[in-house]
Amino acid sequence: MDFVGYLSFTLPVLGELTDLVWAPFSALVFYLLFGGKKGAIGAVFNFVEELSPGLDFIPTFTLMWIFRKLTAEKKSVTILKTATT
16 A cells, blocks of 8 residues: 555656545555554544655555554463463
8 A cells, every 4th residue: 555655756746636535545445454543543644644745755554564563463472471371
């Protein structure tokens, strides 16, 4: 999804105009992918980031994926420690 958002950079003037369509769609997809409170907060951030000129370079989807991956691993380690004690 971040790569699709970066495609607007290929259109020098029209790129910012395409963000008007991309921002709400991207925010909706973000919420549907990650869900819950963190997904909703991330979707709002993603929406604002896509609409703001100069902030399109932030890989919001990738950052959230990494965050979820790290927190999931931390939870599974905690569960394993609890189960073995």
